[in-house]
Amino acid sequence: MSSVLNCTGHELRIQDVVRSDGAQLFDAAGKRYIDLESGVWCTSLGHGDARVNGAIKRQIDSIAHVGFCYSNDVVEDAARSVLSVSGLTGGKCVFLSSGSEAIELARRISRHLTKKHRSMTLHDSYLGSYSSFTDRSRNWFVFDWKVCTTCRHNDGCRKDCEQLQNIPDDISEFIFEPGSSSGFVRFPPASMIRNLVEIVRSNGAKVIANEVTTGIGRTGRWFGHDHYEIEPDLIAIGKGIGNGYPVSVTAMTAHTTAQLADKPFKYMQSHQNDPLGAAVAREVIRTIVGNDLIKRAELVGATLLAELQELVDGDTIVDVRGRGFMIAVELRDRATGDHIYDELLDSGYIVCNRGSLFRIDPPLTIDEADLRSFTRSLSEIVRRH
Ligand SMILES: Cc1ncc(COP(=O)(O)O)c(C=O)c1O
Numbered sequence: 001m002s003s004v005l006n007c008t009g010h011e012l013r014i015q016d017v018v019r020s021d022g023a024q025l026f027d028a029a030g031k032r033y034i035d036l037e038s039g040v041w042c043t044s045l046g047h048g049d050a051r052v053n054g055a056i057k058r059q060i061d062s063i064a065h066v067g068f069c070y071s072n073d074v075v076e077d078a079a080r081s082v083l084s085v086s087g088l089t090g091g092k093c094v095f096l097s098s099g100s101e102a103i104e105l106a107r108r109i110s111r112h113l114t115k116k117h118r119s120m121t122l123h124d125s126y127l128g129s130y131s132s133f134t135d136r137s138r139n140w141f142v143f144d145w146k147v148c149t150t151c152r153h154n155d156g157c158r159k160d161c162e163q164l165q166n167i168p169d170d171i172s173e174f175i176f177e178p179g180s181s182s183g184f185v186r187f188p189p190a191s192m193i194r195n196l197v198e199i200v201r202s203n204g205a206k207v208i209a210n211e212v213t214t215g216i217g218r219t220g221r222w223f224g225h226d227h228y229e230i231e232p233d234l235i236a237i238g239k240g241i242g243n244g245y246p247v248s249v250t251a252m253t254a255h256t257t258a259q260l261a262d263k264p265f266k267y268m269q270s271h272q273n274d275p276l277g278a279a280v281a282r283e284v285i286r287t288i289v290g291n292d293l294i295k296r297a298e299l300v301g302a303t304l305l306a307e308l309q310e311l312v313d314g315d316t317i318v319d320v321r322g323r324g325f326m327i328a329v330e331l332r333d334r335a336t337g338d339h340i341y342d343e344l345l346d347s348g349y350i351v352c353n354r355g356s357l358f359r360i361d362p363p364l365t366i367d368e369a370d371l372r373s374f375t376r377s378l379s380e381i382v383r384r385h
Pocket residue numbers: 040098099100101103126127128129177180181210212213238239
């Protein structure tokens with residue numbers, strides 16, 4: 001692999017993954033790993049899902065990609081499916097390739113409509129890889145909610161709170177990431193989010209839900225913002241909607257769609273509204289709906305969370321938090337985290353290592369027996385530590 005530049009900031013730990021099946025990966029020596037990270041939180045239905053693979057094969061044999069002036073029914077059909085599960089009746093969708101692109105397009109649409117140029121986000125949002133997102137020094141207002149975590153009004157956030165008084169009135173859009181928190185899985189209080197939404201909206205801003213990680217059932221609802229009783233103007237969807245195939249969506253409300261009809265907007269990319277990506281998205285949604293997988297993520301996720309919370313000993317494991325199938329296990333320190341990650345990998349379990357914390361984001365289809373054996377292995381590793 002020496003010709004491949006690895007600039008992800010993550011060490012390559014298994015060089016020869018040769019086969020996959022559901023939550024399982026196999027290396028060339030035949031060792032089996034349970035992938036509790038779902039790739040980069042993408043394989044919502046598990047690796048090599050036969051229904052998605054079948055849809056890819058059928059679509060690729062018919063039409064995979066066309067120019068801007070041509071299309072195929074599957075794109076319209078997939079858009080209807082996305083709008084239906086996101087509750088955006090009468091809205092519209094654009095299919096793209098990555099989560100970063102979906103957020104970028106939502107942001108551009110918002111700026112086009114509001115004619116304002118400042119984005120707002122929470123201090124611990126990741127957003128994506130575009131430089132406009134990573135450089136927060138210009139045209140951003142970053143709302144720091146650390147202090148709110150210890151607020152005595154915690155889930156009864158008051159609009160007259162000092163913290164909320166310095167939100168500028170020239171915000172174009174509030175990009176809200178409902179719980180991924182740069183990968184650290186923190187869930188901002190619902191009342192605080194509702195207040196932020198109300199304040200920016202009263203000044204004409206749009207609300208964009210960044211559902212790249214939290215969408216498509218990850219938190220036990222279709223979307224992470226469903227836990228907040230807010231209605232975003234635009235939703236950026238990625239990762240899980242492609243089950244590992246690079247497709248993403250910017251979806252918008254009927255109102256935003258009508259505004260765009262009045263103020264035409266131009267944006268183009270080579271793989272915009274590709275039939276192949278749309279076929280994948282449609283199949284993923286059909287499979288989730290057909291197998292009631294959102295409910296499964298909620299229920300099986302709650303059981304897993306409760307079992308992992310029993311391992312909190314205040315010494316090695318200091319906290320376990322999560323929603324649905326998005327769970328974080330917080331360790332005493334980085335050295336402990338690295339050690340436990342190594343031991344889990346040796347035992348055949350892949351988790352997302354963030355140093356002093358690891359994440360568990362299994363496919364919505366994961367076998368419950370695999371989750372039980374993981375919890376047992378983790379418990380033994382912690383006991384030996
Ligand atoms: C919350 C969040 N937003 C956006 C992105 C960017 O998505 P992508 O890597 O598909 O461009 C990520 C990627 O990890 C993410 O976790």
